[in-house]
Amino acid sequence: MNLHSFLWEYGEKVPGYDIRVINEREARAAAGILGTLGMIVIFVGIGFNHIIVARVYLAFLFLDFTARMISPNYAPSMLLGKFVVQNQKPEYVGAMQKRFAWTLGWLISLPMLWWFVIHWDINFYKVLICVLCLVLTFLESAFSICVGCMIYKAITKDDPQHCPGGVCEIRQKEPIQMFNPVQKAITALTMVGLIVGTYLFLAYEEPKTFFGEFLHETVLTETQLQKEKDAAYQKEMEAEFGDDDF
Incomplete structure (x- = not known):
């Protein structure tokens, strides 16, 4: 993989799409898996005072986001998500905004690697960073809300294509979406x-x-x-x- 392909050939080329994309169903499933594991880690850590589970999970989280930045095809959680939703019709979204969002996830996981894996030093505010990760994974898995994609749009000043849930397209709400x-x-x-x-x-x-x-x-x-x-x-x-x- 050369530098050009690493920077600009991220994601998959799918007929009918003029940009590279990824399967949002796999991404949402992966977010749900990471969020569920994170909640289990918190309950086990608090209930049984076993810090080893937190260390293993956060090390896995860091490695997973590192793999996502390089290629989501080899990220463990994405592969688990792919396995779960392999019989569902793909929902394609733009790859670059998702890569940006996962890069933000990697940046969040980096200090946690030092605080909780390499050098255990816990306090409430550092735990809030972990909670932030869980909130972001919950928003993506439950509601298909990609906060990183929103930040990407704000920074680039360019409307991304093929956003999760079709939120990039300008359209009127369907009747079923309206509230009486x-x-x-x-x-x-x-x-x-x-x-x-x-x-x-x-x-x-x-x-x-x-x-x-x-x-x-x-x-x-x-x-x-x-x-x-x-x-x-x-x-x-x-x-x-x-x-x-x-």
């Missing part, structure tokens, strides 16, 4: 319920882990935190001295 008033109300109530429910859980349930404690403190105001500390102190005093009068 009842659907709008249900959607809005569901979103509000999710946000309020999450806040109430984080604010009023007793945290059990370091991560949960950080989130708990994040959603509270300074006044609420001080009130909570005062109540905890009062509870400790009552437990120590009881109701004895001096």
